[in-house]
Amino acid sequence: MQSDFIIIGLYLVLMFSAGLFFSRNIKNTADYFLAARSAPWFWIMGAIWATNIGFLHGYLAHGGAAYEWGLIQANFEWFQGPFGYIISGLFFIAFYWRAGVYTVPHFLERRYGSALSLIYNLAWIVIFIVTIAAEFYLGGIFLKNLLHIPFWPTVLVLAIVVGTYTLLGGLGAAIMMEFVQFIIMMLGTMPLLFILLHMVGGFAGIKNVLIGQWGVSAQYFTVLPDIHHPYGPGPWIVLGQCLVVTLGWCAGHQSMVQRNLGARSLYDAKFGYVAASIPKTLGAFLYIVPMIAAPIIFAGNGIFVERADASYGKLILNLLPSGMLGLFIAGLLSAGLSSISSVLNSTSTMVVKDIYERYLVKGRPDHHYFVAGRAATFVVIALSLLLVPIVLKVYLIMWLEQTLLAMVLGPFMGILMLAIFWRRANAAGSLVGFITGGVFAILLQQVFGVNIFFEISWWSFVVTSIVTVAVTLLTAKPRPEQLDGLTWESDFRAKLGEILEQRAVKNGMKIGDVPKPIIRRPRWYLNIKYWATAILLCQVALLLFFG
Amino acid sequence: MRRVNLYLLAFSFLLLSQAALSQEKFTDVRQRMADDLTAVKVSLQANDRAAALEHFADAKKVWEAEVRPMITEGVKTNNQFQEYFERMAEVDGHFVSLAQELESAGSKQVESRVNAMIWAISHHPRGFKVPPPRYTVWDWVFGLGIGIGFCVFAVVFGLYLRRSFYRRYQKQGKEPSKG
Numbered sequence: 001m002q003s004d005f006i007i008i009g010l011y012l013v014l015m016f017s018a019g020l021f022f023s024r025n026i027k028n029t030a031d032y033f034l035a036a037r038s039a040p041w042f043w044i045m046g047a048i049w050a051t052n053i054g055f056l057h058g059y060l061a062h063g064g065a066a067y068e069w070g071l072i073q074a075n076f077e078w079f080q081g082p083f084g085y086i087i088s089g090l091f092f093i094a095f096y097w098r099a100g101v102y103t104v105p106h107f108l109e110r111r112y113g114s115a116l117s118l119i120y121n122l123a124w125i126v127i128f129i130v131t132i133a134a135e136f137y138l139g140g141i142f143l144k145n146l147l148h149i150p151f152w153p154t155v156l157v158l159a160i161v162v163g164t165y166t167l168l169g170g171l172g173a174a175i176m177m178e179f180v181q182f183i184i185m186m187l188g189t190m191p192l193l194f195i196l197l198h199m200v201g202g203f204a205g206i207k208n209v210l211i212g213q214w215g216v217s218a219q220y221f222t223v224l225p226d227i228h229h230p231y232g233p234g235p236w237i238v239l240g241q242c243l244v245v246t247l248g249w250c251a252g253h254q255s256m257v258q259r260n261l262g263a264r265s266l267y268d269a270k271f272g273y274v275a276a277s278i279p280k281t282l283g284a285f286l287y288i289v290p291m292i293a294a295p296i297i298f299a300g301n302g303i304f305v306e307r308a309d310a311s312y313g314k315l316i317l318n319l320l321p322s323g324m325l326g327l328f329i330a331g332l333l334s335a336g337l338s339s340i341s342s343v344l345n346s347t348s349t350m351v352v353k354d355i356y357e358r359y360l361v362k363g364r365p366d367h368h369y370f371v372a373g374r375a376a377t378f379v380v381i382a383l384s385l386l387l388v389p390i391v392l393k394v395y396l397i398m399w400l401e402q403t404l405l406a407m408v409l410g411p412f413m414g415i416l417m418l419a420i421f422w423r424r425a426n427a428a429g430s431l432v433g434f435i436t437g438g439v440f441a442i443l444l445q446q447v448f449g450v451n452i453f454f455e456i457s458w459w460s461f462v463v464t465s466i467v468t469v470a471v472t473l474l475t476a477k478p479r480p481e482q483l484d485g486l487t488w489e490s491d492f493r494a495k496l497g498e499i500l501e502q503r504a505v506k507n508g509m510k511i512g513d514v515p516k517p518i519i520r521r522p523r524w525y526l527n528i529k530y531w532a533t534a535i536l537l538c539q540v541a542l543l544l545f546f547g
Numbered sequence: 548m549r550r551v552n553l554y555l556l557a558f559s560f561l562l563l564s565q566a567a568l569s570q571e572k573f574t575d576v577r578q579r580m581a582d583d584l585t586a587v588k589v590s591l592q593a594n595d596r597a598a599a600l601e602h603f604a605d606a607k608k609v610w611e612a613e614v615r616p617m618i619t620e621g622v623k624t625n626n627q628f629q630e631y632f633e634r635m636a637e638v639d640g641h642f643v644s645l646a647q648e649l650e651s652a653g654s655k656q657v658e659s660r661v662n663a664m665i666w667a668i669s670h671h672p673r674g675f676k677v678p679p680p681r682y683t684v685w686d687w688v689f690g691l692g693i694g695i696g697f698c699v700f701a702v703v704f705g706l707y708l709r710r711s712f713y714r715r716y717q718k719q720g721k722e723p724s725k726g
Contacts, residue, residue: 217677
C-alpha cells in the first residue's frame with residue numbers, strides 16, 4: 001500500500017509541475033481560451049477522449065451502471081459515442097471553426113441573436129458547475145473508500161492540482177495535460193481487462209458462467225435491447241440517445257467543441273474528433289467489459305459489494321497487486337482531473353467571452369479579459385467546492401445531471417439542425433422553440449412521470465423543432481448577416497463558388513473561364529472519410545460480435 | 548405561507564437525510580458481517596478453528612440482531628430491500644450448513660460457503676432479472692416505421708439540400724459580376 005501512495009503522490013506532483021511548465025507561454029485571450037489555435041490532431045484526439053471520460057462519465061458511474069445492467073452500457077462506447085464523434089467531426093465542427101467563434105453560445109448568438117445565446121449559456125454554466133462538483137465528490141469518495149484517506153483534504157488537493165494548471169495555462173495547458181493523461185489512463189487501466197479475462201476464461205467464459213450456470217437474462221449481454229428494457233429501451237437509445245443526446249453532447253458541449261476550436265487547422269480539428277472515436281471504442285474494454293465479469297469475481301472470492309456505484313473500486317482494490325494499484329489509481333485520477341480541467345476551462349470561457357465581455361464590461365484591452373478568465377476559473381472552482389456538500393446529499397448524481405441535460409440537449413439539437421439546414425429559421429422561432437422544448441422536457445418528467453431520459457430528449461427535440469418551424473413561419477426572415485457562413489448552403493462548396501466569383505470580378509473574366517482552385521487532399525491513410533468509414537465498420541462488427 | 552414552505556423544505560431534507568442515513572447503516576452492518584465471515588475463512592486457512600468459530604458467532608449475531616431486522620422492516624417501505632428479502636432464507640440455510648462444516652470440513656469447503664454467504668448479502672445486478680427480449684406487433688410497426696421513415700426523410704432532405712445548393716450556385720454562375 002505504501003508504494004501505491006508513493007506512485008499517487010508522484011503523479012500529483014508531476015501533474016502540478018507539468019501544468020506549470022505548459023502554462024509559461026500564455027499571454028492573451030486567444031492563447032488562454034483557444035490555445036492559440038495551435039493543437040495538432042493527436043492532441044485533440046487525446047484531449048477529447050480525456051474530456052469525455054471522467055469519474056462521472058466513465059470509470060466509476062458507467063462502470064457501476066455496467067455492473068448493474070450489463071453490456072447495454074457499452075452502447076455509449078460502441079454505438080452512439082463514435083457516431084456522435086464522427087458526425088460532429090465531419091460536419092458540425094466545420095461550422096464553428098469557419099465562423100471563428102470561441103464558444104457554442106457565440107455561434108448561436110451570430111445565428112439567432114443574443115437572447116437564446118444567453119439562456120443556453122446560463123443553462124450550461126449551471127450544468128458545468130454541478131458536473132465539476134460531482135466529479136470532485138466522486139473522486140474524493142472513491143479515494144476515501146479505496147485508500148482510507150479523509151474526504152475533504154483529498155478533494156482540496158485535487159482542486160489545487162487541477163485548478164492551478166487550468167487557471168494559469170488555460171486551454172493550451174489543459175489540452176497538453178489531457179493528452180498526457182490520456183496515455184496514463186490507457187496504460188494504467190488496460191491491464192485490468194487482461195487480468196480479469198484470464199481469470200474468467202475470456203468473454204465466452206463470462207457468458208458460460210452467467211447465462212449457462214447462473215441463469216442470468218440474455219439481455220445482460222445485449223447492447224441494444226428491446227423496447228421493454230427498464231434501463232435503456234433499444235429504440236429510445238437509437239432515437240433519443242444517439243440522434244439527439246449524443247449528437248447534442250458532441251456538437252453542443254462547450255468542453256468538447258472548445259478542444260476542436262483550439263486546433264491548428266480545420267483538418268486537425270476534424271481528424272482529431274474522428275480519431276477520438278478509437279479510444280472511445282476502446283473505453284468499453286477499460287470499464288464496461290471488466291464490470292460484466294465482476295459479479296463472477298465477487299461471488300467467487302467473497303468480495304462484498306454494497307451497491308453498483310462502489311463495484312468498480314471494490315474490483316480493483318481486491319484484484320490488483322500493490323504498485324499496480326497505485327498506477328491504476330493514477331490512471332483514474334487522470335480521467336477525473338482531465339474532465340474537471342476541461343469543464344473548468346470551458347466554464348470560464350463562457351463566463352468571460354459570452355457574459356462578462358458581452359454584457360458587463362465591454363471594450364477593454366485584451367489583457368483585461370485574459371486576467372478575468374483566470375479570475376473566473378478561480379471563482380468556478382470555489383463555487384464547485386461549495387456545491388460538493390449538496391451533491392453529497394443528492395442520492396443519484398447521474399439523475400440530476402441527466403435531468404438538466406435532457407432539458408437542454410433535445411431543444412439544442414432542434415434549433416442547431418434548423419440553424420444549419422434551414423435558412424429561414426429565425427431568432428423568434430428558435431427562442432420560443434427552445435423554451436417550449438425545455439419546459440416540455442420538465443413536464444414529461446415531473447407531470448407525466450416519464451423516467452427514461454432518452455425518451456424525454458427525443459420528444460423535447462421533436463416539440464422544439466415543430467414549434468420553431470411554426471413560429472418562424474409567422475415571423476420575419478433572418479437578416480443576411482445571420483446566415484453568412486453559418487448555414488449549410490454557405491458552407492465550403494458555396495464558399496468555393498464565391499472565391500471563383502471574386503476571382504472573376506478581379507480579373508474581369510466570366511466565371512466559367514476562371515481555373516478551378518486546386519484542392520489538395522491528404523494522402524489516403526490520412527483521409528478522414530476513410531477513417532470514419534473504417535471506425536463505423538468496426539462498430540458494426542463489435543455490435544454483431546457482442547450485441 | 549412562506550413559513551409553511553420553509554417547513555416543507557426542511558421536512559423533505561429531513562426525510563432525504565433519514566433515508567440516506569438508513570442506507571449508510573445498512574451498508575455498514577452488512578460490511579461488518581462480511582468482514583466477520585472473511586475472518587472465518589482466514590482463521591480456518593491458518594488452522595485456527597477456535598478463532599473461526601468465534602468469528603462465525605459474531606457474524607451470526609450481526610445477521611440476527613441487525614441485518615435481518617433491517618431487511619424485514621425496510622422491505623415494507625423501500626423496494627431496494629426486496630432483493631435481500633428474497634435471499635434471507637438462503638443466508639439462513641448457509642448459516643446452518645456453515646455451522647456443521649466448521650466442525651469437520653476442510654478450509655476449501657468453508658471458503659466456498661463463506662463466499663456464497665457474502666455474495667448473498669451483496670447487491671446483485673438488476674440486469675440479471677430483466678425478462679428475455681420480446682417483440683410485439685406494435686414493436687415491429689414502431690421499429691420499421693421509424694427506420695423506413697428516417698430513410699425516406701434522409702433521401703427527401705438530401706434532395707432538398709442538393710436542389711437548394713445548386714439553385715444558389717448556378718444563379719451565381721449564370722450572373723457573373725459585370726465589374
